[in-house]
Amino acid sequence: MRYEFRIAGLVSEALAEAFPEFDRVPVPVPVPEETLFCGPVTDEAHLYGLLVRFQSLGLHVLEMRQLPG
Amino acid sequence: MWNLATAVSPAPWPAPPDPPQPRPTPLGDPMLAARFAVPALPKILVRRPALLERLTAGVQGPLTLVNGPAGAGKTVLTAHWASEALSPYPAVWLTVEPGDAPGAFWAYVLEAFQRRGEQLPPEVGSPTRAEGVDRSFLVRLANGLAERPDPVVLVLDQFDSARAPEIVDGLHFVLRHAAHGLRLVLTGRTDSLLPLHGYRTAGEITEIRNADLRFTGADTCVLLREHGLEISEAGIRLLVDRTDGWAAGLRLCGLAMRASADPEAFVREFAANRTTISDYLLTEVLDAQPPSTQDLLLRASITDRIHPGLADTLTGRDDADWILAELARANAFLEQVDGSAWYRLHPLFAEVLHAHLRHRCPGLEPQLRGRAARWLAGTGRLAEAVAQAAAAGDWQFAAGQLVGDLAIGRLLTGLETDRLSRTFATMPTDLPGAATGLVTAACRLADQDLDGCTAGLRRADEHLTDDADLVSRLSRAFVGVLAGRLAHDPAATERAAADADRLLRALPEPLLGQHPEIRAMVLAGLGSAELAAGRLDRAETGLTAAVEASGRPGTEYPLCDALASLALAELLRGRLRQAEQHARGSLAVAERSALPPERLGALDHLVLAGVAAEHNDLTTARAQLDLATGSAGPLPEPVLALEAAVIGSRLATAEGDWEGALTTIHAAGSAAAPLHLADWTADELAIAESRAHLAHGDPGAALDVLDAVACDRPEHTVARARALLAAGRGDHAMATLADLPADALITSTSRTQASLLQAQAAAAGGATEQAHRHLRTALGLARPEELRRVFVESGPWVGRLLRQDPRLAHAHGWLLPAREPGQLPAGACERLPVVIEPLTARETDVLRQAEQLLSTEEIAAELYLSANTVKTHLKSIYRKLCVTRRSEAVHRARDLGML
Known part of the structure; x- marks a missing residue:
C-alpha cells in the first residue's frame, strides 16, 4: 500500500534523504509551507516506525492517508 | 534365587550444594552508570515553578506523566525537579533505552534502587535473563515496595523507549499492587501503553503535556537573556509563534542568534522561512561552527555517545578532546556524561546530524561504523562494537x-x-x-x-x-x-x-x-x-x-537446567528425596533469578509429580503434572514428554480412567516413534501400559505389550513378573524374578514390587508365613522413600495380609498418610485401603442399592428414607472409601470384600 504524509514546513534535501523510499513532493501554492512524502508502506509496523522517525527528526506530521490503488 | 536379604538400601547421597545466591549484575560501565543518574541540567535553565509544583503534587498520587515531542523539555523539567530535591519522597532515576528487554529493564530498575540506597528486601531476587521475568518476581517486588514505611518515586525517563508490552504490563501490575509504596513519573514522546483511562477515571494521574511544556513569551525572554540576547517584544512574539513554544527550537534560536551579527534580522528571516524548524535551526547552528567541529559532529552522529578517543578515530585528527569540551561548555546540545570522559548529543540533534552526514558524505557511514567498531572492541565494549560492526x-x-x-x-x-x-x-x-x-x-x-x-x-x-x-x-x-x-x-x-x-x-x-x-x-x-x-x-x-x-552470575540458567535434569535422573533411580530436593532447588533458583517460566520449571514440576505419585499423593501429583504440561505448552525435550505420559497414565490408572491412561501412552508412543529415542523410553511406556491393563484386569494385554519390547532392565523384568502372576502363572513369575541379577542397580521401587509379588504368590499358595516375610521385606525396602503407590497398586490382598499382623501394620504407620481434615479433594483422594473405617449397617444397605444402579430417589423409596438422608449416607461412604463417585464406591467396596 502507498501512503501520503503531509509534513509541516519545507523539508530540506538532507532530511528528506532519511526517507529514501519516499518521494518528496513540495506542495505548490496556495500552501507552500508544507511537504508531502509519498511512498510504499509495507505494513503497520513500518507505518508506526515511520511516524517515530518523523518525530525523532523533529518533523511534525499534519496529515496522513492511504493512497488509492 | 535372587536373595532379597542382600538388597541394600541405596547409598546415602550427599545433599546438593545450596544453589548459590545470584549477586547483582555487575553494572560498572560508566555508560550504564549515567542511566541511573539524574541528567545534568543545561547551563542555561529557565525556572518553571508552576510545572515543578505540579510534579511535586503529582507524586502524591501513583502516576505522573510528562509527555511531549522531542525537545519539548520533558527531561530537563523532570531532572530539574529531581536535582532540587523537590520530591517529598526519595526519587530513583532510570533512563530507559530502546531495546531494553523486559528482563534487563527490571534488572536496571533494581540497580537504580540500589544505587540510590533504597533497599528492597533480598527475597525480591533479580532477573538474569533478558527475555523476561516471571509474575512471582513482580509480586515480590510489589510486596517489597508495599512494605516500605514511606513511598519511593521511580522516574522512568524516555519511557516511550520501552517497546516491549511485557514491560508496561509488569509496571502496571507492580504499581497496582505496591499499595502506596510506589509513585511513578514517566517521561516520553508518546503516551505510554499503560491503561491511562483507568487512572484518569480514578483521578490517580497527573499529566504534564506539550501545551503545558510550551515556552511562553516570558520564558523565552528569560532564555534569550541568559544567552546574552535582548530581543524586542515583537521579536519574541514572532519566535514563540514560529516555534510554537518548542523549547529545543528556542534554545537553538538562542545559539544561532548568538552567532549572528544581527539577532533581530535572524528572527525576521527565521519567521519568514518555511523550512521545517528543527532542520532550519540545526543547520544554522551547525553552519556557525568551524569546519573541523562540523566534521566531528557529523561523523560522531553514528553513535549515541561520543568519547574523545572515539571521535578522534572517526575524524582521523586529535582535536576531539578540546572540541567536545568547548561544545559542551557552549551548550551546543552536547553534554558531558557525569563523571566520565563521554559526551551525549541531544537525540534530536543526533538524528538531524545523522541525516546530514548521509546527505553530505554518501557512503562514509559504513566506513565510520567499522572504525567505531574497532575502537569499541579495543576498549572492551563488546556489545556496542558488535552492534556497530553489524550496522556497517x-x-x-x-x-x-x-x-x-x-x-x-x-x-x-x-x-x-x-x-x-x-x-x-x-x-x-x-x-x-x-x-x-x-x-x-x-x-x-x-x-x-x-x-x-x-x-x-x-x-x-x-x-x-x-x-x-x-x-x-x-x-x-x-x-x-x-x-x-x-x-x-x-x-x-x-x-x-x-x-x-x-x-x-x-x-x-x-x-x-x-x-x-x-x-x-x-x-x-x-x-x-x-x-x-x-x-x-x-x-x-x-x-x-x-x-x-x-x-557465578551468568550461570543461573545452566544451574537450573542441571538441577532439573539431576532431579529426573534421581527420580528414575528411585531416589525420591534427592529428586525432590533437586527439583525444588532448581525452582528456587529460577524463582530468585526471575527466569522466565516457559523453558524452565516444566521438568521440575514433572519430577515433583513423579515423586508424589510414588507417595500415592495423587492430588499433589495431578497438580504438579498440570503445572508441568499445562502452562508451558509442549515439553521441549521428548524424554520429558514421554516421562510426562508415563506419570500421566499412572495417575489416570489410579483414578480409574483406564482408557485415558491408554490414550496418553499411545499418543506419546506415536509422537516418539520417529525420534529414535533410547530403548529405555520405549520400555517405560510399555511398563506404564502394562500397569493400565493390569488395573483393568487384562493380564494378557499387559504381557503382550511388555513382550513387544525386548529389554533386560530390572524394571521390565519385575513388570513382566507382575503380569505373569496376574495371569495365574505364578511359577513363571517367580522364575522370572529369580533371573534378576543380584548385583544390578535396581531401584527400591522395583525391589519393593518384587518382594510384594513374592508375598502375593506365597499368600495365594497358602504359605502365609512366607508371605508375611516377603511383605516385611517389601515394607522395609519401601519405608525410606515412603513408596505407598506400589502397595496400593498391588491390590486388596496387601491390606488383608497386613491386618493379620497388627504389629507389622503398627510398625509401618507411614503407609497411611496423615488424614486431611474436612472435605477430601474431589477425584484424587485415594488412600491405601489397609485400614478402612467400616461402613455402618445403613451405609452398607445404601451401597447395596447403589450397586443395583438405583437412583438416589429410588434408594430413598426402597429404604423408606428421605433423599437427603441417602445423600448424607453416600457422602459418608465416599469419605470412608476415598472415592468421589457412586460407581467407584461400588467397585472399591467390592474390591475390599465389603459387599
Whole structure:
C-alpha cells in the first residue's frame, strides 16, 4: 500500500534523504509551507516506525492517508 | 534365587550444594552508570515553578506523566525537579533505552534502587535473563515496595523507549499492587501503553503535556537573556509563534542568534522561512561552527555517545578532546556524561546530524561504523562494537569479535541475549568463515532450529582446521554439545563435550573466569544427553559437575537446567528425596533469578509429580503434572514428554480412567516413534501400559505389550513378573524374578514390587508365613522413600495380609498418610485401603442399592428414607472409601470384600 504524509514546513534535501523510499513532493501554492512524502508502506509496523522517525527528526506530521490503488 | 536379604538400601547421597545466591549484575560501565543518574541540567535553565509544583503534587498520587515531542523539555523539567530535591519522597532515576528487554529493564530498575540506597528486601531476587521475568518476581517486588514505611518515586525517563508490552504490563501490575509504596513519573514522546483511562477515571494521574511544556513569551525572554540576547517584544512574539513554544527550537534560536551579527534580522528571516524548524535551526547552528567541529559532529552522529578517543578515530585528527569540551561548555546540545570522559548529543540533534552526514558524505557511514567498531572492541565494549560492526554490515568483524571474546554463550544466556540476537538477526546465512557460521549456529540454537544450527556448524567446520585458535574450537565444541542435545544425539554430544573438556583445560583461567557459562552449559548439556540415553550414573556425574561449575552470575540458567535434569535422573533411580530436593532447588533458583517460566520449571514440576505419585499423593501429583504440561505448552525435550505420559497414565490408572491412561501412552508412543529415542523410553511406556491393563484386569494385554519390547532392565523384568502372576502363572513369575541379577542397580521401587509379588504368590499358595516375610521385606525396602503407590497398586490382598499382623501394620504407620481434615479433594483422594473405617449397617444397605444402579430417589423409596438422608449416607461412604463417585464406591467396596 502507498501512503501520503503531509509534513509541516519545507523539508530540506538532507532530511528528506532519511526517507529514501519516499518521494518528496513540495506542495505548490496556495500552501507552500508544507511537504508531502509519498511512498510504499509495507505494513503497520513500518507505518508506526515511520511516524517515530518523523518525530525523532523533529518533523511534525499534519496529515496522513492511504493512497488509492 | 535372587536373595532379597542382600538388597541394600541405596547409598546415602550427599545433599546438593545450596544453589548459590545470584549477586547483582555487575553494572560498572560508566555508560550504564549515567542511566541511573539524574541528567545534568543545561547551563542555561529557565525556572518553571508552576510545572515543578505540579510534579511535586503529582507524586502524591501513583502516576505522573510528562509527555511531549522531542525537545519539548520533558527531561530537563523532570531532572530539574529531581536535582532540587523537590520530591517529598526519595526519587530513583532510570533512563530507559530502546531495546531494553523486559528482563534487563527490571534488572536496571533494581540497580537504580540500589544505587540510590533504597533497599528492597533480598527475597525480591533479580532477573538474569533478558527475555523476561516471571509474575512471582513482580509480586515480590510489589510486596517489597508495599512494605516500605514511606513511598519511593521511580522516574522512568524516555519511557516511550520501552517497546516491549511485557514491560508496561509488569509496571502496571507492580504499581497496582505496591499499595502506596510506589509513585511513578514517566517521561516520553508518546503516551505510554499503560491503561491511562483507568487512572484518569480514578483521578490517580497527573499529566504534564506539550501545551503545558510550551515556552511562553516570558520564558523565552528569560532564555534569550541568559544567552546574552535582548530581543524586542515583537521579536519574541514572532519566535514563540514560529516555534510554537518548542523549547529545543528556542534554545537553538538562542545559539544561532548568538552567532549572528544581527539577532533581530535572524528572527525576521527565521519567521519568514518555511523550512521545517528543527532542520532550519540545526543547520544554522551547525553552519556557525568551524569546519573541523562540523566534521566531528557529523561523523560522531553514528553513535549515541561520543568519547574523545572515539571521535578522534572517526575524524582521523586529535582535536576531539578540546572540541567536545568547548561544545559542551557552549551548550551546543552536547553534554558531558557525569563523571566520565563521554559526551551525549541531544537525540534530536543526533538524528538531524545523522541525516546530514548521509546527505553530505554518501557512503562514509559504513566506513565510520567499522572504525567505531574497532575502537569499541579495543576498549572492551563488546556489545556496542558488535552492534556497530553489524550496522556497517561488517559481519565478519561482528561475529569474529563475539567468538574471539569467547562470548558465544551470551547469545544463549544472560542479560544480553536479546540485544545480541537482534543484532545478528539480519546476518546473511551464507557468509563464509568460522565465526559467522558459529554465530549463526548459536542464534538458530536459541530458536530451537536444529536444521539452521547444523547448517551453521557445517559452515564453521569448513573453516575450522585443527590449527585454528583454541577459542574458536572451544566455541565450536560448545555449540556442538548443545546442538547434540537438541538433536538427541548422545554420541555427537559426547564427542563435542570431550573436545570442549580438552580445550577448557588448555585455555587460560582468566578468560574462562569471565565466561563461566561455557563450562557450566557444556557439563549440563552432556549430563542431559547421558540422561536421555538412559545412562543414569554418567548423567549424575556430569550434572553434579555442572551444578558445581555454576554459581557465578551468568550461570543461573545452566544451574537450573542441571538441577532439573539431576532431579529426573534421581527420580528414575528411585531416589525420591534427592529428586525432590533437586527439583525444588532448581525452582528456587529460577524463582530468585526471575527466569522466565516457559523453558524452565516444566521438568521440575514433572519430577515433583513423579515423586508424589510414588507417595500415592495423587492430588499433589495431578497438580504438579498440570503445572508441568499445562502452562508451558509442549515439553521441549521428548524424554520429558514421554516421562510426562508415563506419570500421566499412572495417575489416570489410579483414578480409574483406564482408557485415558491408554490414550496418553499411545499418543506419546506415536509422537516418539520417529525420534529414535533410547530403548529405555520405549520400555517405560510399555511398563506404564502394562500397569493400565493390569488395573483393568487384562493380564494378557499387559504381557503382550511388555513382550513387544525386548529389554533386560530390572524394571521390565519385575513388570513382566507382575503380569505373569496376574495371569495365574505364578511359577513363571517367580522364575522370572529369580533371573534378576543380584548385583544390578535396581531401584527400591522395583525391589519393593518384587518382594510384594513374592508375598502375593506365597499368600495365594497358602504359605502365609512366607508371605508375611516377603511383605516385611517389601515394607522395609519401601519405608525410606515412603513408596505407598506400589502397595496400593498391588491390590486388596496387601491390606488383608497386613491386618493379620497388627504389629507389622503398627510398625509401618507411614503407609497411611496423615488424614486431611474436612472435605477430601474431589477425584484424587485415594488412600491405601489397609485400614478402612467400616461402613455402618445403613451405609452398607445404601451401597447395596447403589450397586443395583438405583437412583438416589429410588434408594430413598426402597429404604423408606428421605433423599437427603441417602445423600448424607453416600457422602459418608465416599469419605470412608476415598472415592468421589457412586460407581467407584461400588467397585472399591467390592474390591475390599465389603459387599
